[in-house]
Amino acid sequence: MSIDLKTLDVAAIRRDFPLLSRILHGKPVVYLDSAVSGQMPVQVIDRMTKYQRDEHTNVHRGVSTLSQEATDFYEAAREKVRKFIGAGSSREIIWTRGTTEAINLVAQTFGRMNVKAGDEILLSAMEHHANIVPWQMLAQEKGATIKVIPMTDDGELVLDSLDELITERTRILGVVHVSNVLGTVNPVKEIIAHAHAKGVPVLVDGAQAVPHLAVDVQDLDADFYVFSGHKLSGPTGIGVLYGKLAHLEAMPPWHGGGSMIRSVTWEKTTYLPAPGKFEAGTPPIAAAIGLGVAIDYVTALGLDRIAAHEHELLAYATERLAAIPGLRILGNAKDKASVLSFVVEGIHAHDMGSLLDGEGVVVRAGHHCAQPIMTRFGVPATTRASFAYFNTREEVDILVSAVLKAIELFK
Amino acid sequence: MTDPRELYQQVILEHNKKPRNFGKLEGCTHHAEGHNPLCGDELDLTLVIEDGVVQDIKFQGSGCAIDTASASLMTGAVKGKSVAEAEAMAEQFRGMVRGELDPATQAPLLGKLTLFSGVKDLPSRVKCAVLPWATLHAALKGEEEASTE
Numbered sequence: 001m002s003i004d005l006k007t008l009d010v011a012a013i014r015r016d017f018p019l020l021s022r023i024l025h026g027k028p029v030v031y032l033d034s035a036v037s038g039q040m041p042v043q044v045i046d047r048m049t050k051y052q053r054d055e056h057t058n059v060h061r062g063v064s065t066l067s068q069e070a071t072d073f074y075e076a077a078r079e080k081v082r083k084f085i086g087a088g089s090s091r092e093i094i095w096t097r098g099t100t101e102a103i104n105l106v107a108q109t110f111g112r113m114n115v116k117a118g119d120e121i122l123l124s125a126m127e128h129h130a131n132i133v134p135w136q137m138l139a140q141e142k143g144a145t146i147k148v149i150p151m152t153d154d155g156e157l158v159l160d161s162l163d164e165l166i167t168e169r170t171r172i173l174g175v176v177h178v179s180n181v182l183g184t185v186n187p188v189k190e191i192i193a194h195a196h197a198k199g200v201p202v203l204v205d206g207a208q209a210v211p212h213l214a215v216d217v218q219d220l221d222a223d224f225y226v227f228s229g230h231k232l233s234g235p236t237g238i239g240v241l242y243g244k245l246a247h248l249e250a251m252p253p254w255h256g257g258g259s260m261i262r263s264v265t266w267e268k269t270t271y272l273p274a275p276g277k278f279e280a281g282t283p284p285i286a287a288a289i290g291l292g293v294a295i296d297y298v299t300a301l302g303l304d305r306i307a308a309h310e311h312e313l314l315a316y317a318t319e320r321l322a323a324i325p326g327l328r329i330l331g332n333a334k335d336k337a338s339v340l341s342f343v344v345e346g347i348h349a350h351d352m353g354s355l356l357d358g359e360g361v362v363v364r365a366g367h368h369c370a371q372p373i374m375t376r377f378g379v380p381a382t383t384r385a386s387f388a389y390f391n392t393r394e395e396v397d398i399l400v401s402a403v404l405k406a407i408e409l410f411k
Numbered sequence: 412m413t414d415p416r417e418l419y420q421q422v423i424l425e426h427n428k429k430p431r432n433f434g435k436l437e438g439c440t441h442h443a444e445g446h447n448p449l450c451g452d453e454l455d456l457t458l459v460i461e462d463g464v465v466q467d468i469k470f471q472g473s474g475c476a477i478d479t480a481s482a483s484l485m486t487g488a489v490k491g492k493s494v495a496e497a498e499a500m501a502e503q504f505r506g507m508v509r510g511e512l513d514p515a516t517q518a519p520l521l522g523k524l525t526l527f528s529g530v531k532d533l534p535s536r537v538k539c540a541v542l543p544w545a546t547l548h549a550a551l552k553g554e555e556e557a558s559t560e
Contacts (some may be wrong), residue, residue, distance in 0.1 A: 025414045346428075348475035350450050351419070354536060358416035367451060380451040380473060409419060410428075410476070 008301060008309050013390050016041035016297075020390065027360030030395045035180055035208060035339050035386030036364045038233045040290070041297050048235065048290040059285055060259060060276075074285050077292030078275075084295045085206075085225060086216035087242050094248070094275040095283050098239035099207040100130040102226035103174075105241055105278060106203055107134040109251040110224075115171045117143035122165055122173040122200070124149040124157055125376060126182060129369040131174045131205045149175070151376070155182035155331035162194045170195075173202045177209035181368045181382065182331025183314070183339035185213070189220050196221065201247070207231055211388070212310060212337040214303045217242050229287060234294035238287035241278070248274035255280040306389045310338045313387045317396045324403065330377055341368075341382040344403070347410050349381035355409065356383070359402035418477065418529050418536070422484075427476035432486035434469045445472075445546030445557040447538050452478045456546045465489050465497055470546075475539050477530065482543035484524055494551055496520065501544045507531070508540050 014020050017039050022029045031039060051073065057066040059074045075090070082090040096102040111134075115121065121135045125148050132146075139146050147165055150158045157175075166173070173195045178185050192202045201223035209215060210227045217225045222242070229238040243251075253260055253271050257280035262270040271277045298306065317340050321327055326345035344352060353365025364384045367374045374380060385399055439457035446453055452474035459467040468490055470482045485504075489497040500520045506512035507521065510531035518525060530540045538559040549557035 025416075348450075350475040350536070350539065351477070354415040354533065355419065358414050366449070371451075374451070410424060 008305050008389055010309070010390060010392055013041075013301070016043065017390055018042065024360040024362070025358050030359075030361045030398050032385040032387065032391065032395065032399060033362045033364055034211070034388035034391075035231070035384065037230045037236070038211060038388060039390070040233055040235060040294065043297055044234060044290045044293045047293045048286045051286045051289050056286070058282055070285060073289045073292075074283070077288045077295075080292040080295045081240055084215075084299065085210070085240075085242055086218050088218060089245060091274050092242055092245050092248065094241040094243065094278045095288055096226075096239045096241050097237055097284070098228040098230070099128075099205060099226050100134075100239075102224075102239055102241035103130055103203065103205065104134045105254050106224050106226075106243070107138045109254050109278075110201075110243075110247060111135070111138045111172065112142075113251065115139070115142050115144045118169060119144040119171045120147050120167060120169045121145070122147050122149065122170050124175045124186070125151040126155065126157070126179040126184060126186075126373055127174065127176055127370070128180055128205065128207070129371070130207075131176060131203075132372070135172075135174060144171070151184075154333055155179065155184045156333045157184075157186055157191075159187070159190065159194070162191065166195060166198045166200055168198075170198070170200045173200050174205065175202065176205040176207075177215070178206075178212065178337045178339070179331065179370075179373075180208045180339065181341050181370045181373045181384065182333065183336040183341070184331055184333035185209070185335040185337050187335075188222070192221050192223075208337070208339065211298070211306075212303075213307055223247055229291040229294065232291070232294055233298055234291035235284075235287045237284045238291050243274070245274065248278070251278075253277045253280070257281045259283075301389060307337075309389055310387045310391075313391055313393065313396060314338055314340060316393055317385065317387070317399065320396065320400045321403065324400075324407070326407065327403070330379070330382055338388070339384060339386045341384045343379050343382050344407060347406060349379075349383045351410075352383045352403070352406055355406040356399070356402045359398070359405065361399050361402045363399075415533055415536075418533065420526055422523070422526055423476060423480040426480035426483040430470075430479050430483040432469045432483065432490070433471055435471055436467055436469045441550040441553070443546050443550035443555055443557055445542045445549070445559075447474070447478070447542050447559045449535075449538060449559070450475060450478075452539060452542055454478070454482060454542055454546050456482075456543070456550050458550055460494060460551075463494050465492055465494065470543065474542070475536075477527075477536055477539040478542050481527060481540045485543045485547065488522070488524060489547065497547065498551060500524075501548050504544050505541055508537050 059071040203224040206227040225242040230236040260280040330341040349365040436457035441458040454472040503518040514525035514528040545557040
């Protein structure tokens with residue numbers, strides 16, 4: 001892999017991804033589904049394999065050399081995450097299974113502590129189910145209500161509505177940084193400033209943001225920022241909850257068990273400080289180490305170069321797809337990242353998805369775990385292509401040809 | 412692995428474009444709504460059954476081509492059949508698309524409906540093809556709703 005160039009050496013990068021040389025239905029695979037799950041470079045796979053083969057034991061246990069080694073690797077990965085998102089302390093980085101678990105953790109601890117009957121939880125109209133359902137569950141339990149920040153037909157949040165929507169009963173605001181359906185990059189810094197002016201803490205769902213743009217949680221002033229490893233060129237089963245230390249210290253633990261305690265007697269248990277308090281049980285050690293390597297990989301490529309490359313692909317794909325009669329792109333925000341959703345008149349997204357699959361083109365077809373967005377735009381489902389740093393203009397051309405072929409078949 | 416493109420044969424494309432028996436029967440004797448939670452496919456089935464025979468049947472709703480063509484062909488196939496025959500066809504259709512029955516030898520009631528047999532190799536699409544039949548089964552049983560989940 002060469003990383004000295006001003007722009008990405010995509011041909012070299014592609015050699016790091018074995019899956020990209022697979023043949024699907026007799027065609028080279030065109031992986032345009034990184035928003036569903038990113039591919040891991042061999043560097044990540046090899047590091048995880050080495051850990052599993054030569055280094056594995058449990059972490060934070062005992063005095064063995066192996067345990068100390070594993071703990072060091074595992075904690076070094078936490079430090080990489082801290083640096084990657086600009087957190088002030090690695091104590092603010094909590095490992096979770098993913099974005100979904102991170103949001104559930106916040107809802108069940110911070111949320112339960114602060115939300116009472118009659119209170120309000122404010123979410124945006126473009127949330128993934130992961131940032132809706134945990135809050136609905138909490139609202140139901142507490143007798144609180146969910147309010148929604150609306151969006152325009154272009155897929156931009158109506159920020160003018162914030163003044164009215166944030167009331168003295170609002171206890172938390174949850175907002176997605178980059179929409180997984182529309183690609184919209186929300187002005188979260190501005191939203192957080194609005195909320196903080198009224199004393200409302202903000203959780204940002206960064207699952208689709210961290211792979212595409214540099215995030216600095218202190219600059220954003222986010223109270224909580226969550227994301228998944230597998231969308232960031234890392235493995236599944238690992239994710240991150242960033243929380244401001246003051247919040248984490250005030251929050252009760254969530255899961256109880258080993259690893260999260262200071263001392264246990266039959267009468268009373270005392271807990272570790274954060275992050276330990278929130279990390280009961282044996283964690284996915286290899287996955288955490290793998291995510292650390294994924295962060296090294298992405299950082300070496302440079303998020304600015306990744307963003308520039310993906311933006312060029314997105315602009316090219318948008319131009320080519322928009323020129324197809326009967327094709328409608330959902331999400332035309334001024335600031336978009338790497339995701340392109342569309343519907344074609346007379347062809348259901350699942351048929352489009354199957355037909356593209358037949359051409360080796362891997363996309364997502366469906367409601368993208370964001371049914372309220374489908375309802376908002378009056379469609380049952382969309383086809384979504386999503387771009388990563390290893391994709392090429394030629395692959396966009398293959399996508400466009402495959403779409404045209406499907407349209408021809410359905411004529 | 413079957414190429415997904417093979418599923419989209421002319422008959423299926425044509426029935427998707429011009430579905431037969433599309434609409435809603437006023438004064439129906441049997442009715443059910445089918446949902447496919449995965450795709451959001453929705454199907455509304457109305458039937459008139461007299462003397463144990465499907466006298467008339469119509470469907471409406473929104474779905475993918477596999478779902479729509481399956482509903483269109485199904486309504487044509489069961490019209491004029493006895494309830495018992497329709498149930499037997501539903502049974503054979505479900506067995507076929509799940510790969511449990513050989514379309515050539517074990518699905519004598521299905522006729523041209525065997526063209527959906529390729530769905531068995533595309534597990535994510537089996538539910539699309541089955542939804543109309545699951546809805547028919549629910550309507551015949553007097554149930555109001557069917558779901559492929």
